[in-house]
Amino acid sequence: MAQDLFKQAGDNFTALVSSANVSNEDQLKAYGWYKQATVGDASSTRPTGLFSKETAKWDAWFERKGKSQDEAKQEYINWVNELRVKYA
Template sequence: MGLEEDFTKAAEDVKNLKETPADGDLLELYALYKQATVGDVNTTRPGLLDFKGKAKWDAWNHKKGTDSEKAKQDYVNKAQELIEKVGLN
């Protein structure tokens, strides 16, 4: 399989993990997915009271400058790490 197929499969697989990953792992997956599919963050940072939105925005912004191919490969690697750790349903 090519990287695009691996990325698509990994995105589906993480929806079927036996356990919900830790918040840090979820933020990492979110940031890598957004960087791979959208590119650099293209929205303003959420407001003061939107803690979840700010955390997601900050995680994505931390990936700024990472090219799409690297973000996809990092996403696949992170998904595989989580699958090995907790398994799939």
């Protein structure tokens, strides 16, 4: 059930990004929750500042360090639902 809700949230987020002007900050927060939910804690080395997009994505993921994948899935679902209201 939770996996179905997580997948649905992913589909909703993809649709939202393609139809609304979702801010980079909001997209990064969703990315961080998604990566934590699907991979777990960031274990790779932080990209250098020369790759600012990759660095920002890594930082958003790293901020969720220590959260369980189940917690992160629920936070991702909650965040996508907030965005759907915000960008409706």
